[in-house]
Amino acid sequence: MASADSNNRKNSFKKLAEIETNQTPQPSPQTERNVMGTARNIGFFGNVLELYLSKAIGMLSALFGGSDLTDQASENIQDLRDGSFDNDNTIEPSGRAN
Amino acid sequence: MKTPSSFRGKSSKSPLSKKTDSEVIKLYLKTQRSDYFAILYKRYSTKVFSKCISLLKDEALAQDATQEIFTKIFLNLSKFSERSKFSTWVYSITYNFCIDFLRKRKKSKALFSDEMENPPDIVDDVPDSALLEMEVLKLKKVLELIPTGDKAILLMKYQDDMSIKEIAATLDKSESAIKMKIKRAKHKAQNVYRDIFPSNLN
Numbered sequence: 001m002a003s004a005d006s007n008n009r010k011n012s013f014k015k016l017a018e019i020e021t022n023q024t025p026q027p028s029p030q031t032e033r034n035v036m037g038t039a040r041n042i043g044f045f046g047n048v049l050e051l052y053l054s055k056a057i058g059m060l061s062a063l064f065g066g067s068d069l070t071d072q073a074s075e076n077i078q079d080l081r082d083g084s085f086d087n088d089n090t091i092e093p094s095g096r097a098n
Numbered sequence: 099m100k101t102p103s104s105f106r107g108k109s110s111k112s113p114l115s116k117k118t119d120s121e122v123i124k125l126y127l128k129t130q131r132s133d134y135f136a137i138l139y140k141r142y143s144t145k146v147f148s149k150c151i152s153l154l155k156d157e158a159l160a161q162d163a164t165q166e167i168f169t170k171i172f173l174n175l176s177k178f179s180e181r182s183k184f185s186t187w188v189y190s191i192t193y194n195f196c197i198d199f200l201r202k203r204k205k206s207k208a209l210f211s212d213e214m215e216n217p218p219d220i221v222d223d224v225p226d227s228a229l230l231e232m233e234v235l236k237l238k239k240v241l242e243l244i245p246t247g248d249k250a251i252l253l254m255k256y257q258d259d260m261s262i263k264e265i266a267a268t269l270d271k272s273e274s275a276i277k278m279k280i281k282r283a284k285h286k287a288q289n290v291y292r293d294i295f296p297s298n299l300n
Contacts, residue, residue, distance in 0.1 A: 010230055010231065011230050011256065012229070012230055012231065012232050012233065012234050012237045013229070013230065013237070013252070013253065013256040013257040014256075014257060015234045016234050016237055016238055016241075016257070017148075017253075017257050019234065020148050020152060021144060021145055021148045024144055024147055024148035024151060025144075025147075026143065026144050026147070027143050027144070027147040027160075027161055027164045027165075028161055030161075031143075031161050031164055031165045032139065032143070034165050035139060035165055035168040035169060035172070036132055036135070036136055036139070038169050038172065039132040039135050039136075039172050040132045042172070042173070043130050043131075043132055046130065047130065
C-alpha cells in the first residue's frame with residue numbers, strides 16, 4: 001500500500017485518474033438496468049438452448065422421417081428384433097410373474 | 099430461483115465483496131448467475147464511465163458507450179484468459195470501443211499525431227518524468243488539448259500500466275508502431291505544455 005502511494009505521488013496520471021473517478025458520478029441506474037437485463041436475457045436464452053435444443057433437433061428429425069431415438073433405445077429395439085430381450089416380467093413355469 | 103446466501107442482506111461485508119475478480123468470474127462461468135456479473139459491473143462501471151467521458155467528451159455518449167462496453171464484456175467473459183489482469187482487459191475493451199467510435203464519427207480527422215498529414219520529426223525522446231511529474235491540473239489541460247488517440251495511448255501506458263504488447267493488441271497494431279505512437283504522443287504533449295505554460299519550461 002505504501003509503495004502504491006509513493007508510486008501515485010510520482011505519477012500524475014494516476015493522481016488524475018483518482019480525481020476524475022471521484023468526481024465522476026456513477027452511470028445512470030437505467031444503464032445498469034439495461035446491462036443487467038441483457039445479461040439475464042442472454043443467460044436465460046443460453047440455458048433454454050442448452051436444455052431444449054437437442055430435443056428440438058430430435059423432434060425435427062423425427063418430423064422429417066428420421067429417428068429421434070437415443071442409442072440405448074435403438075439397441076433395445078434391435079435386441080427385440082433379434083429375440084434376445086431380457087424382460088423381468090417373463091412368466092415362470094409356476095405361472096407367477098416375477 | 100434461489101438467491102445465494104452471500105447475496106442476502108446486501109451487506110458490504112458479504113464474502114462476495116472480498117472475492118477477487120478472477121474468483122467472481124469463475125463463479126459466474128460456473129453458475130451463469132447474472133448476480134455475479136453485477137459485482138463486476140459495480141466494481142468497474144464508474145471507472146469505465148469516467149474513461150468514456152474523458153475520451154468521448156460527452157456524458158450522454160459515455161452512458162451509451164458504458165452500456166455497450168459492459169455488454170461486450172459480458173458476451174466475451176468466457177474468452178477472458180488470465181494472461182492479463184481483469185482490469186487491464188476491461189480498460190482495453192473501453193479504449194478500443196471509444197477509439198473505434200471516434201474513428202467512425204470523425205472519418206476525416208486523424209486520431210493520433212502520427213496519422214496527421216505531416217507528422218513532426220522527433221529528434222529527442224521526451225523523458226517519462228516530464229509527463230509523470232507534471233502538475234495534475236496542467237496534465238489534465240494538456241491531455242484535453244492533444245489528439246484523442248494520443249491521450250488514450252498515454253493513459254494506457256502511464257495510468258493503466260498496460261504493456262506495449264497489451265496496447266498493441268488493443269489497437270491491433272505492431273509493437274514497433276505502438277512505440278512510435280507513444281513517442282509522438284509524448285512529444286505532442288510536451289509541445290502543448292510548452293505552448294500553454296511557457297513560463298514553466300522544463
